[in-house]
Amino acid sequence: MAERSGSTADIRIGPVTPANRALVTALQLAPEQMDFVASNAASLREARSDRDARPRAVMAGDQIVGFLMYEAPRDDDEARIYRFMIDRASQGRGYGKGALREVLEEIDGLGHIRHVSICYEPENEAARQLYRSAGFVEQGLDEDGEMIADLILPTGDR
Template structure:
């Protein structure tokens, strides 16, 4: 997937989290006004180590880690759930979040058994709302924690 920001293109890759990129993921930062929207990457990486179904990915552009995401797609289920997506504050506004979501949806589709992708986000997170709506996610309402649930139905 290639993202376009102005005239510059940003090829985006999703790479497994490991020793080679863990420190870079931990160094990523959000804008101050985004702090309450997503768990810290340290917390997310700890959660991924404890949860056998969690799949953590570094978002890489131009050879550098620019973001982090985490999802699950249990083998006995036809639903994938995106738990985390963040792009470093210095890399925002370049289309990298959209490119990462597109790449993630490609990865999920390659599993061949997923019919629905779900995500939850804070209702006041307008950037997330616009991002996911742009891919066809439909808001379903609030969950028990007050987060917005949005689903994308995949073909198949």
């Protein structure tokens, strides 16, 4: 019983630091998932030259189990989550759901964001179900053929 750590309540997100960076870049996807999201190493390289990028490690207890990245520019009311992954060995335990809850809470706490967009390959059923269950509504395909979904934050009376 003590070994079980599958509760979404255990999930937190935090900054990627020199101390956890190697653990984040070592996270893996199943081969058939690799086209769904850029590698974490590539995303972290990209973040170095993009001041708006907010990379986050996903932690279950003290273990790094995933990675996500979003932007929420100060002069905009829209945030965009554009990287999201849970290590293949840790999928299916509610960690994706927990990480999404945490990042939406962090974004809401910024105070200037009214809605959040996210995009995914139309054939990515796990992503579609995950985002739909959090309230994201599909808007249609963008010019690259990716599905865009949008969530209005519930505290939308700012």
